Amino acid sequence: MKKRWIYGVIIFLCLTSIGLAIDWWTALPEGEQATYVGRQTCFECHQQQAEEWKESDHDLAMNPATPKFVLGDFDNTELEHFGITSRMSREGDKYYVTTQGPDGEMSRFEVKYVIGVHPLQQYLAELERGKIQVLPVTWDTELKRWYYASPDEPFGPEDPLHWTGSAQNWNHMCAECHTTNWAKNYDIATDTHHYSFSEMRVSCEACHGPGSIHVKLANSHSLFWDRRYGYGLAKLKGEDATAQLESCAPCHSHRRHVSPGHTPLDRFHDHYALSLLEDHLYHPDGQIDEEVYVFGSFTQSKMYRKGVRCTDCHNPHSLKLKFEGNKLCTQCHLEAKYDVPGHHHHKVDSKGAACVECHMPTKTYMGVDPRRDHSLRIPRPDLSVKLGTPNACNQCHTKADETPQWAAKKVDEWYGPKRRDDPHYGEILAAGQAGNPDAERALIKLTREKEVGPIVRATAVSLLASRYDTPESRKVVERSLKSNEELVRMAALRGFEGWNPRSEAEASRVGKLLAEGLTDDSRGVRTEVARILSSLPIMPNTDSNRKALERALKDYKNNLLTDGDQSGSHMSLGILYANEGDLKKAEAEFRLAIKLAPAVAGARSNLAQLLEQQGRTQEAQELRSEEVELLARDARLLPDNALLQYRVGLLYYLLGREDEAASALEKACELEPQSADFRLMLTLLYEKQQKWEQALDSVKRLIQLQPENPTFRQIQMNLQQKANPQGK
Structure with a gap:
């Protein structure tokens, strides 16, 4: 009897173990696609979390414009801003803002949605073809007042910063982070947004992922979560953050x-x-x-x-x-x-x-x-003294004698003059951004520094890649292509923008190096490698690499087309098609970029260059004449932006307006004295104008920037001969 009982227990345990093993082994099929189920399904089991989430900033991230959610005073209130008076009114449960519309005339717009709750609330109106825009008036929920979140004088309806422009477009700028399961669904052919989302608000699945697999597993009779899919959601509580x-x-x-x-x-x-x-x-x-x-x-x-x-x-x-x-x-x-x-x-x-x-x-x-x-x-008022940066001390201490120098002295008194991270990486990056030759060694060291974040190392690599064309920097940049951090690998790729190989051997070596990135485990790296390779005079050397390039370029194009409502996407597509030799498609993309954002500079220059290559010189010059006005406007608005000054100077040069070109290029060199590109263009312009004294002084500065560059020394010799043809 006792043996039977023991045998029975053994059989029971064996059957139970087999059952548990089968239960554990049974899994959902591979390739199961999770779908969105909505927050109410989540609330059925997770009631405490639901109660905490309700009335949170995520819950109130976006809602319909109903009396329950609208906080602003729409009782026929008005707000004047640079001569435009907006009027906020209400009819029943509908809210309206009367303000300057896309045609420049005053019009009434119905408020369709609200965004946010604290410390401000914004209001959205739907224009034609599914285009939703952030209205210009904003409600201050603390002081209970209307104000303009953008206090500057508006430039009119044709400007991208106008509330009807691209910078205030909800579909592109806001929706992805104020809804759950957002899809833009923009149709290029009809210029129409067919947007969709599962839920307004930042709901459960925005953070945990689509929940259908989780629900299916939770409702099953299994004792285990799935061996393939875990509990069917993002693993947000694991040891790795x-x-x-x-x-x-x-x-x-x-x-x-x-x-x-x-x-x-x-x-x-x-x-x-x-x-x-x-x-x-x-x-x-x-x-x-x-x-x-x-x-x-x-x-x-x-x-x-x-x-x-x-x-x-x-x-x-x-x-x-x-x-x-x-x-x-x-x-x-x-x-x-x-x-x-x-x-x-x-x-x-x-x-x-x-x-x-x-x-x-x-x-x-x-x-x-x-x-x-x-x-x-750590508060560093000493960096405020060195770099002009803000610091925590002087946010509170604002009396006339409470200067950054005063704060830095106090910190020294309290903690001593030594800092364990001196020189601070900010000093190194600032010198690198200025192109200071002495910063190169410190930047190289910073790329290996483990006591800073990956974004700091990546920024150092980016500066070496874009501003220091020396053998030492090139080695670091190439080594960084193999970093275990995606951000660093992405930064290193900046070193190959517009790169020209010095020899066939170098082209082959770098081509192979870049081709390795086509199979990188990060899509961001793969697509960036593909974009850069499309513009270089080198190609992957094997069939597998060519196929990887095709896949990565397809991903790159798909992403640009997803943002097909953006002028910049079409400009990038135009550049890609031009690199691939499809000039017809390139021209179409550049023209579409201009159509989508006629007041934005950039696309006309690219199209002009393309047309000039085809001998269509007059069309190219007409486009440049339009473009230079836009760039000159931008340069006036951002007078300290060296790149803008350079671009407008280059365009003046192409239009034959040499004195204006010289003025802009001189300003660019003044703002960024370490830029060899800026200085080279100014030198060549002086040469064209036969301003020999200025040209020789400029080329001398150019050689100081890159002493080993043989091209610059050849330019100097040519200038010396032209300036003094008799050898006097």
């Missing part, structure tokens, strides 16, 4: 599109290219300047390198901070060491004693929206 950070990054970063269709199940760099620490986006030391959001800043921080993630500080559903005050920081940082006057040197419980005031200073965007810098940096 990457998945969670890259789930948030698409909407919380300054980036450009690489490929459409991103979900949190995908890698960030397969769909986006993160902007580097460019001087028009960030201050030289990496602090936020333009509206760059959070991710690029955070990747500079030590926290990022140590694996800290968004949900360590923020509740992922309510978005509220997990703790009030300094407790947010002392959950990791020792309170007895850091939350004391001996560290912060301010009165306890004062503003200066708050960790975030010193380590996460704010900058105000859209007039009323202060946002914290997430690079979590």
Whole structure:
């Protein structure tokens, strides 16, 4: 009897084990595609998370313009702005804004949607063919007033910055991050948006990914999640913080599109290219300047390198901070060491004693929206003295005698004059952006520095690639093509824009090196390699490489066509077709780019060059005459932009307006004295004008920039002969 019982238990355990093994082994078929199920399906099981999410900024990211959601005063209120008076009114449950329309006349527009809730709310109107625009008036939810988020004088309906222009187009600029499962669905032939989304708001599946597989698994009778698909959602809680950070990054970063269709199940760099620490986006030391959001800043921080993630500080559903005050920081940082006057040197419980005031200073965007810098940096007023950058100390200390020098001296008194990260990478990047020859060695060292974020290393590589044409820099750039960080590999590719091989051997070697990138595991790298290869006099050397190039170019074209409502996409397509030798398609794309954004400079220059190659000189000059007015306008608006001055100078030169060309090129060289391209063009112009003294002085400066460049020395010899033909 006892043996039977034992045998029974053994048989039961065996059958149970076999059943469990079969249950575990049984899985959904390969290739199962997850689809969106909507937040109500999620709420059925996740009620606590649903309650936290309701009324959050994600919940209120976008909603219909109904009395429930509209916060602004539409009781026939008015707001005047540079001679244009907008009137906000209401009829029943419908809201209207009367303002200057796309034709320059005053018109009434129905408010269709609202965006945001705190500290401001914006309003959307739908124009013809599915085009939705952000209306010019904004409601300040704190002070209960109407204001213009863009305070500058508008340039009129033809300008892209007008509320009816491309810069205020919701379909391209806003929708992806204010809806869930967004698709632009733009039809180029009819110039019509057939946009779609699963839900307004940033809902559950915007962060966790489409939920159909998860729901199917949750409703099954299995004891296990699926061995192929896990629990069917993005793994946001794993040991590696990457998945969670890259789930948030698409909407919380300054980036450009690489490929459409991103979900949190995908890698960030397969769909986006993160902007580097460019001087028009960030201050030289990496602090936020333009509206760059959070991710690029955070990747500079030590926290990022140590694996800290968004949900360590923020509740992922309510978005509220997990703790009030300094407790947010002392959950990791020792309170007895850091939350004391001996560290912060301010009165306890004062503003200066708050960790975030010193380590996460704010900058105000859209007039009323202060946002914290997430690079979590040590205050460095000494860099303000050296580089003119802002610092946390002088955000509060603003008296006449409380200068950056004063603040830097205080910091030295408290913590000593030495800094463990001197020279700060901001000093190195600033010198690199100026093209300072002495910065090259420091930039090379910075590319290997592990105590900075990957965005810093990538920016250093980018500067070496674009501004330092020396054997040492080329080695670093080529080595960086094999970096294990996508951002660094992408930056290195900038070194091959417009590159000309010096020999067949070099062309073959670099061609093979670039071809390796066609099979990179990052789509962003693959498509960028393909774009660059299309413009170079080298091609992949094997059938497999050629096929990889075709696939990558197809991806590149598909992405540009997805953003077919953008002039820039068609300009890029035109350049690609021109590189491929299809001049008819290239011309069509350039003309479409002009049609979509007639007030934007760029496409006319490309089309003029294309037409000139075909002998259509008169058409080319007419286009350049139109283009130069646009570029001159841009140069007046941004007088300190060296590249704009160079471009307008070059265009004046092509139009035969040499004195204007010289003035613009001189300004470009003054703004960016380390640019050999700018100085070379000015030198050649002086030569054409037979201004020998200026030409010889200019070529001397050119040789100082690149002493080993044989072309520059040949130009100098030619100029000396022309300036003194008798050898006197």
